[in-house]
Amino acid sequence: MRSHDFVLYEDGLYRLEEALRRLRLDANAKAVFLVDKNGQQIAAAGEVEQFDVTSLASLTAGNVAATDGLAKLIGEREFSVLFHEGKQDHIHISIVAKRAILVVIFDDRSSLGLTRLRVRQASGDLEKIFESMAKQAEQGTMANTDSSPFSEITDEDIDALFSE
Amino acid sequence: MAFINYASKEINCKIVYYGPGLGGKTTNLQFIYNKTSPEARGKMISLATETDRTLFFDFLPLDLGTIRGFTTRFHLYTVPGQVFYDASRKLILKGVDGVIFVADSQEERMEANIESIRNLEDNLEENGFDLKSIPYALQFNKRDLPNVLQVDEMYRVLNFKREPTFEGIATSGKGVFDTLKSVAKQILIELRKR
Numbered sequence: 575m576r577s578h579d580f581v582l583y584e585d586g587l588y589r590l591e592e593a594l595r596r597l598r599l600d601a602n603a604k605a606v607f608l609v610d611k612n613g614q615q616i617a618a619a620g621e622v623e624q625f626d627v628t629s630l631a632s633l634t635a636g637n638v639a640a641t642d643g644l645a646k647l648i649g650e651r652e653f654s655v656l657f658h659e660g661k662q663d664h665i666h667i668s669i670v671a672k673r674a675i676l677v678v679i680f681d682d683r684s685s686l687g688l689t690r691l692r693v694r695q696a697s698g699d700l701e702k703i704f705e706s707m708a709k710q711a712e713q714g715t716m717a718n719t720d721s722s723p724f725s726e727i728t729d730e731d732i733d734a735l736f737s738e
Numbered sequence: 739m740a741f742i743n744y745a746s747k748e749i750n751c752k753i754v755y756y757g758p759g760l761g762g763k764t765t766n767l768q769f770i771y772n773k774t775s776p777e778a779r780g781k782m783i784s785l786a787t788e789t790d791r792t793l794f795f796d797f798l799p800l801d802l803g804t805i806r807g808f809t810t811r812f813h814l815y816t817v818p819g820q821v822f823y824d825a826s827r828k829l830i831l832k833g834v835d836g837v838i839f840v841a842d843s844q845e846e847r848m849e850a851n852i853e854s855i856r857n858l859e860d861n862l863e864e865n866g867f868d869l870k871s872i873p874y875a876l877q878f879n880k881r882d883l884p885n886v887l888q889v890d891e892m893y894r895v896l897n898f899k900r901e902p903t904f905e906g907i908a909t910s911g912k913g914v915f916d917t918l919k920s921v922a923k924q925i926l927i928e929l930r931k932r
Contacts, residue, residue: 579932580741587745612833613797613813614741614750628780632797632813636785639829640794723806724742724749727930735802735810735926736919 580610580673586707587617593699594619601692602684604663607677608670608700609634616674630677634667638675657686666690670697671704739833740929748809751925752833753918756858757840758850759791759819762879765908766840767798767814770918773911774800792818795830802922812922824857831865835928836873836921840908841896843878843886851896870899873924877917879906 590608598606598620605620607627613635615627637656645653656667666678666689676697678689741750755763764784771782780799787793796816801809817827831837839858841851859869878892889905897903902920906913 579739582741582743582745584745587743610741610833612739612741612752626781628799629783629797632783632799636794636829639832640826643825643829723808724926724929724932727806727926731805732923732926735805736923 581711589703590617597692597696601689603678603680605679609675611673634675634677668693671701740835747807750811751835752813753836753921754834755816755838755840758854761840761842762908763816763840764792764796766914767796769911769914771798794826828861831861836925838875838917838921840877840879843880845885845887873921874901875917875920876901876903877906879908881905882907
C-alpha cells in the first residue's frame, strides 16, 4: 500500500465519530463532518441524513483548496478557518491535523463564538486521534506488508466489476 | 490517493478528466451520469460559468459494485480546460489516482491538445505524481466531426507511454465507458500491487 493512501480502520472511525458527536453536542450544531482534503468524507455526526454528504465533502474540499491557493497568492501559508453565513444555516470550516477538514453546520440555536470555541477544543482531540491512527497504520505496515486484502484481487474480480 | 475505509468496507478513488477547453470532458461525465442507474451514482455537480464553461470542476460520484467485499467508488472530476484556469487545474489533481485525457480530434485543436498534455505533466509533477507511472488513458473525442485528424496521426503525436487509447464521440457515448473502465482497471491493479 502506498504510504499516502488514507486508510481508516474501525477503531479509528469509532474514536473520530465519538469526538464529532461530542463536538456536535457541545457546539449545539446541526451536523458535524470530517472530510479528507481530497474530498472524501471520513466521518460525520448529527442530522446528516438531510445533507448530500458526498457532494458536501467534494465541494468543501474544493472550497478549501481554492482558499489555500488564494492564501499562497498573498503570501499566507493558509487560511485555517472559513465561515459562510446564511440566513438560517451557517458553515464553519477548519483544517485539522493538516490533512482533514472539519465542517460544522449550525443555525441560530448556536453562535459563531461558541462554534469557534468548541471547534478549537475538539481540534486538539481530533489531532491526537489522527496521530495515533497514523502510528497504528505504520506499525501495521511494518508488522505485515501483505495484510492488504487487495493484494489478492484477481483479474476476474476486476473484470466482474465491469461485466454488468 | 485511494481512501480505504475498513470500517465501512469502501475504497474511494479519484479520476480526473483532463484536456483542452471545449474538448468534451464535461460531456463525458454527463453521458456517464445519464446512463448510470440512480442507485449507482450520486448527484453531478457542475461549477460552471453562465455560458456553461467549466469554471472550477464537475464532480460525479459513481459506485462500480463490490470487490472482495469492498464497495468500489470512483469520484470523477473534470478540470476547466481553458488555459487561464491553470491554478484550478493544479488543485483538482490533488490526490488523483488516475487521469483520462480527452483530446479534441479536430485538426485545428492539435496544438491545444499538445499544450494541455504538457500542462498535465507539469501539474502532476507539482502534485508529486508522474505521468509515466500514473494510471492513464487517452480518448480521441469528436470523431464524428468532418475536420478530424487521422487516428494514427493523433496517436503518434499525443500518445505518451502507449497508454490505452480510445476513439470517442462523447455526445453519443461512443468510447466513454471504455475509457473510464480502462483507467478504473489500472487503478485497481495498482491497488493490488501495493
